[in-house]
Amino acid sequence: MSGFAQNTFNGLVSGAFYALLALGLAVIFGMLRVVNFAHGAFYMLGAFGAYVLLSEAGVPFWAALVIMPVGLGLLGMALERAVIHRLTKLDPLYNFLLTFGLTLILQDLVKLRYGVQSSPYETPSLLSGSVDFGLFDFPTYRVFILGFAVLLCVAVWWVLTRTRIGMVVRAATERPDLTRAFGIDVGRWVTPVFGFGIGLAGLAGVLAAPMRAVNPLMGADLIIVVFAVVVIGGLGSIFGSVAAGFGIGLVQAWGEAYLSNFPLVSQTIVFVVMAGVLLWRPAGLFGREEAPA
Amino acid sequence: MRRTMGVAAASAVVVLAAGCGGGGPQSSGDQKLTGDKIVLGVLNDQSGAYSELSGKNSVAAVEMAIADFTAKYGDKAVTTDITVETADHQNKPDVANSKAQEMYDRKGVDLILDVPTSSAALKVADVAKEKKKLYFNIGAATTDLTGKSCNKYTFHYAYDTYMLANGTGKTTTEQIGKNWYILYPNYAFGQDMEKSFSTAITAAGGTVVGKDGAPFPNTSGDFSTFLLKAPNLNPKPDVLGTMQAGAELVNVVKQYNEFKLRDKGVGLAVGLMFLTDIHSLTPAALAGTTYTDAWYWNFDAKNREFADRFQQKAGTRPTFAHAANYSAALQYLEAVQAAGTDDADAVVKGLEGKTVEDVFLRNGKIRAEDHRVVHDAYLAQVKPQSEVAEPWDYVKVLKTIPAAEAFRAPSADCKL
Numbered sequence: 001m002s003g004f005a006q007n008t009f010n011g012l013v014s015g016a017f018y019a020l021l022a023l024g025l026a027v028i029f030g031m032l033r034v035v036n037f038a039h040g041a042f043y044m045l046g047a048f049g050a051y052v053l054l055s056e057a058g059v060p061f062w063a064a065l066v067i068m069p070v071g072l073g074l075l076g077m078a079l080e081r082a083v084i085h086r087l088t089k090l091d092p093l094y095n096f097l098l099t100f101g102l103t104l105i106l107q108d109l110v111k112l113r114y115g116v117q118s119s120p121y122e123t124p125s126l127l128s129g130s131v132d133f134g135l136f137d138f139p140t141y142r143v144f145i146l147g148f149a150v151l152l153c154v155a156v157w158w159v160l161t162r163t164r165i166g167m168v169v170r171a172a173t174e175r176p177d178l179t180r181a182f183g184i185d186v187g188r189w190v191t192p193v194f195g196f197g198i199g200l201a202g203l204a205g206v207l208a209a210p211m212r213a214v215n216p217l218m219g220a221d222l223i224i225v226v227f228a229v230v231v232i233g234g235l236g237s238i239f240g241s242v243a244a245g246f247g248i249g250l251v252q253a254w255g256e257a258y259l260s261n262f263p264l265v266s267q268t269i270v271f272v273v274m275a276g277v278l279l280w281r282p283a284g285l286f287g288r289e290e291a292p293a
Numbered sequence: 294m295r296r297t298m299g300v301a302a303a304s305a306v307v308v309l310a311a312g313c314g315g316g317g318p319q320s321s322g323d324q325k326l327t328g329d330k331i332v333l334g335v336l337n338d339q340s341g342a343y344s345e346l347s348g349k350n351s352v353a354a355v356e357m358a359i360a361d362f363t364a365k366y367g368d369k370a371v372t373t374d375i376t377v378e379t380a381d382h383q384n385k386p387d388v389a390n391s392k393a394q395e396m397y398d399r400k401g402v403d404l405i406l407d408v409p410t411s412s413a414a415l416k417v418a419d420v421a422k423e424k425k426k427l428y429f430n431i432g433a434a435t436t437d438l439t440g441k442s443c444n445k446y447t448f449h450y451a452y453d454t455y456m457l458a459n460g461t462g463k464t465t466t467e468q469i470g471k472n473w474y475i476l477y478p479n480y481a482f483g484q485d486m487e488k489s490f491s492t493a494i495t496a497a498g499g500t501v502v503g504k505d506g507a508p509f510p511n512t513s514g515d516f517s518t519f520l521l522k523a524p525n526l527n528p529k530p531d532v533l534g535t536m537q538a539g540a541e542l543v544n545v546v547k548q549y550n551e552f553k554l555r556d557k558g559v560g561l562a563v564g565l566m567f568l569t570d571i572h573s574l575t576p577a578a579l580a581g582t583t584y585t586d587a588w589y590w591n592f593d594a595k596n597r598e599f600a601d602r603f604q605q606k607a608g609t610r611p612t613f614a615h616a617a618n619y620s621a622a623l624q625y626l627e628a629v630q631a632a633g634t635d636d637a638d639a640v641v642k643g644l645e646g647k648t649v650e651d652v653f654l655r656n657g658k659i660r661a662e663d664h665r666v667v668h669d670a671y672l673a674q675v676k677p678q679s680e681v682a683e684p685w686d687y688v689k690v691l692k693t694i695p696a697a698e699a700f701r702a703p704s705a706d707c708k709l
Contacts, residue, residue, distance in 0.1 A: 003525065010517040117345045117573040118543040123551070130553065139551045211551060212514045213543035225512045249513075256518040260505050263479045267508040 002135040007257040008250065013142045015249020016149035020204040021226045022233060022241035023156060024197035030173030030236040031193040032080075032088055037099040039226065040219030041106040042072055042198050046205020047214045048110055051119045061124040061210070068206045069199040076198025077191050085190065103220070110216040118213040145207055152203075153242050160238060169193060173236060174288075228274045234287025244285060248273070325634035327401065330374035333359070333622055334402035336392055336417065337432060339381035342539045343409045346567040347432050347614040351407050352379050353607045354615045358622035362630075371630050378402055382413050389413035393420040393428075403635045404429060404625050406618055411435035411482060421446040427637050429621040432614055434482065434565065436701065439663040443707035446637060448644070448664045451617035451653075452587040454482075454489045455701040456670055457565055460585030460694050462493030462534070464672045465562045468691070469583065470531020471499040474523045474559070476516070476545065477536035479506030486536040486564045502526050507537070516545050517552065524557045536564035546574050546582075555581065568612045568685065571675060576687045579675040583691070586673040588613035588653050591686050599652045610685035613653075620653035656696040662703035670699040 021039060028036050049068045053059035059067065079102075087094045122128075127141040160166035171179040172186040180186055205219075212218060229248050233240030248270055255266040265272075277285060335352045338344050359375045378400045382389035389408060396402035397420065405421065408414045409432025421428035422444040430438055431451045438449040466473070473494050477483035483506065491501050503526045505519050523533050533554060535545045542563065549561055563584040571579055590600035590610050599619070603611045611619075625640070628647075632639045645661035657668040673688040681687060 003521070006521050007518055010515065010521070013517075014513050014515045111340070115345050116340070116342055117569050118540050120573060120575040120578070122575075122577075139553075141551065208514075211547055213540040213547070215540050215543075217540070218514070221510060221512050222514065252513055253515070253518055256508070257522070260518075263506050263508065267479070270512075 003257070005133075006136050006138070007253045009138060009142070009146070011250035011253030012246055013146050013249070014252060015246035016146050017204050017208060017222070017245075018226055018229045018249055019153060019242045019245030020149055020200050020207075021222070022229045022245045023153065023238065024200035025226065025230050026233070026236055026238050026241035027169070027173075027193055028197040029230075030238065031169065031190055032084070033092060034084060034088060034095045034099070034194075035092060036197065037096055037223070038102040038106065039099075039197075039201050040221075040223030041103040042076065042201040042219070043205040043208070043222065044110065044216060044219035045072060045106065046202035047121075047209040047212070047218060048114070048119070048205075048216075049202070050206045050209045051121050051214050054121065055119075061206070065203070065206050069203040072202035073195040073199030077195035079198075080191050080194040084194070107216045107220065114216070116215060116217075118215040121209040121214055123210040141210060145211075148207070152200075157239070157242075165189075173238075225270055228270050230284075232274050232277045232284055234284025237284060237286040237288075240284055240286025325636065326372055326629075327403070327635055330372055330376065330401075331626070331629060331635055332376050332378055332400060332402045333625070334378045334380070334393075334396040334400065334405045335407050335618070336380050336382050336389065336396065336405050337407040338384050338409055339379070341384055343384065343432065346569045346612045347407055347409055347618070349379075350603075350607045350609065350611070350615050351431075351618040352377060354603065354611065354619040355406060355622040357602065357606060358619045358626065362623060362626040366630065371633060375626070382408065382410075384410040384413060386410075386412045386416045390416040390420060393417045394424070397421075397424045397426045403427060403629075403637075404622075406621055407431045407614070409433055409614075411437070414438060415442050418442050418444060418447045425637055427625065427640060429625065431617045431621060435485070436704070439665040439707055440704045441706040443663050443704075443709060445641060445664075445709050448621075448659065448666055450621050450666045451613060452585075452670070453665075453700070454485050456587070456699050457585045458486065458489030458493045459701070460670050460672050460699065461562050461564065461583060462490045462499075463497040464692060464694070465532055465534075465560075465583050466494050466497040466499035469560055469562075472502045472528050472530045473499060473532050473534050473562075474526060474530035475501055475504040475534045475536065476519050476523075477504070477506055477564075478509035478511070478538070478541060480509045482538070483509065483536045490534055490536070490564065500528075502528055502530050507541075509541075511541060511544070514544050516548050520545075520548050520552050520554060524554060524559055530559055532560045532562050534562045534564065538565055539570070542566065542570060543574055546578055550578055567614070568610065568687065571687045572685065575678075576675050576681050577678040579687075580677040582675045584673055585694070586613060586671045586688070586690075587668075588616045589671055589673060589688060589690060590616070592671065592690055595652055616653040620651050623651060624649055624654075624659075658696065660703060662709075663707040664709070665700055665703070667696045667700045669696050670694040 025039055046068045050064040053064050123141050127144050129140045130137045131140050131143050229244045230241055233244030255269040259266040333355055335355055337347050339348050355377055363373055380392040382392055404427040406429050408417050408430050411433045414430050414433030428447045429450050434454045436453045436455050475487055477487040537545050561582045563582055566584045590596050600610055628640045628643045629635050632643045644659050647659045649657040655669040659666050671690045672692040674691050675688050
């Protein structure tokens with residue numbers, strides 16, 4: 001029983017990363033109709049930024065947790081203004097290629113400067129112990145990640161459903177033309193939303209630094225699963241991406257724990273689930289059936 | 294397109310340069326060297342996962358060997374015209390295959406060195422056999438190079454999966470703990486390592502109480518399922534043996550520390566680890582971990598002297614792969630010097646059965662039966678941070694594994 005609880009907890013922690021990344025992808029896709037392939041690269045930059053701040057300027061984890069998302073968010077906004085918005089009127093494939101190219105450039109720039117070996121990053125001392133849950137104990141850092149991610153998702157949900165900005169973003173996501181017809185300037189929200197999505201990816205990166213290998217390819221490995229998560233949740237569905245993120249984390253953890261005699265199954269389970277969902281509900285679990293205008 | 298043109302232009306330059314050299318006044322004819330010179334080819338990973346543990350610094354090591362050889366023989370050297378060609382095989386077998394052919398055919402390379410990644414290494418062995426040119430593999434781990442894929446022109450120089458498993462599996466079982474839990478990446482290398490370790494552990498009187506193949510590549514980066522399982526197995530394992538490499542190894546170790554398995558009485562043994570891996574994880578994260586090393590830079594004064602010279606040239610301390618590349622280039626040049634020719638068959642004849650001693654090869658012998666180069670290996674343990682006295686001095690050698698025990702007996706599968 002305690003084994004099951006531990007595996008479930010771990011699944012949720014992995015899921016927290018998927019949820020944060022998928023949430024960013026979902027708001028960006030909803031607002032801009034851009035499938036941001038560079039999301040993994042920004043996640044990597046978040047982790048690398050935290051490492052560089054600590055090792056070269058002595059900036060601690062807590063400060064990096066604020067600096068990196070804000071800094072990368074601003075960088076994302078600049079990028080949106082400079083290149084991405086120029087391609088939004090064309091076939092989505094163009095932006096897909098553009099962001100893919102950006103990924104390669106960012107990865108190689110980091111590789112050029114810091115090499116391919118993973119860089120060390122220690123767990124902040126405040127969170128390096130473990131929490132006793134009676135049945136089992138769990139690393140404090142993981143508890144922190146889960147709590148932080150859940151809090152953040154709830155906050156985003158609150159902003160989107162309870163504030164005027166959220167209403168505009170949701171309306172623009174679902175019916176951009178109709179929203180414009182009401183005299184709302186959708187365009188001015190596009191850039192901040194893109195920056196916000198990128199900021200979330202950077203934040204996930206900072207959170208990952210103490211527990212994952214920090215190297216130029218860390219985002220490239222993860223982003224494939226995150227795309228599967230977004231597809232399962234329903235492209236552009238904010239709630240769907242978060243739910244699917246945590247769900248896929250659980251499925252992976254349980255698969256590894258209880259299907260370890262069938263390595264082929266536990267390795268491919270995410271994509272099997274994705275295929276199943278697409279057959280059953282082509283728009284994803286929480287997506288709308290109709291194609292966006 | 295641009296890349297193709299670049300390659301074409303570069304090839305044209307090489308061809309022109311070779312053409313001019315061949316017809317020029319250098320061809321004296323009294324030395325039996327093809328093109329009157331020796332060309333060493335370093336074929337390895339120069340931008341990917343293995344570029345730091347070998348990569349460009351292996352080229353630096355080979356250049357050191359050339360300088361030392363030239364200084365030693367001076368005017369009596371078989372030639373002073375020794376150059377290095379390098380290429381990036383990107384760890385891809387098909388790229389390795391075509392680059393090796395290009396090196397032997399068009400760049401006049403007499404010996405190909407290094408070639409990490411087993412699948413790529415085996416391809417190059419086939420090319421060496423076909424072209425009847427020499428090949429010293431350093432970077433790859435597969436025992437097939439001296440097993441079913443062995444051939445007359447291929448030598449396996451530094452290490453292999455048997456050496457790693459035998460050293461770490463056997464000695465750790467005898468000295469640290471008998472019960473093992475093995476975690477391996479579920480693909481050819483990991484499965485090979487798991488089998489070799491299980492055999493070595495059982496032979497030493499230990500037990501593998503559990504083993505799991507983790508997904509490879511592990512896209513989630515999470516190994517906690519396995520790490521949580523380990524301390525709860527019955528009987529409880531004394532040692533977690535991880536066969537992961539590179540970034541996956543980093544993930545396993547970070548999470549091993551997160552779950553405080555060492556405090557729970559589960560030690561850590563690593564299948565394959567390089568000095569650069571310890572550097573990126575920091576010794577604090579790995580303190581107490583045991584693994585088998587083919588060579589360690591601060592083992593004795595002789596190694597240290599080499600490491601100091603290497604640092605002057607490359608700006609960092611050498612891994613065992615760097616030292617092995619140096620040694621391999623040097624031993625090849627010595628063999629050409631002794632034979633008076635770079636004719637591959639004559640050089641092979643001189644190398645087979647030869648006993649060698651240099652900074653890398655201690656009690657070294659080039660086995661005639663399968664072309665395995667055997668030498669002393671070392672069981673190493675990562676020091677606690679408090680004992681690290683200088684940068685890169687991360688391990689202490691627990692035991693020297695004698696050359697005769699470190700490697701497997703010649704395999705019946707190998708017919709040269």
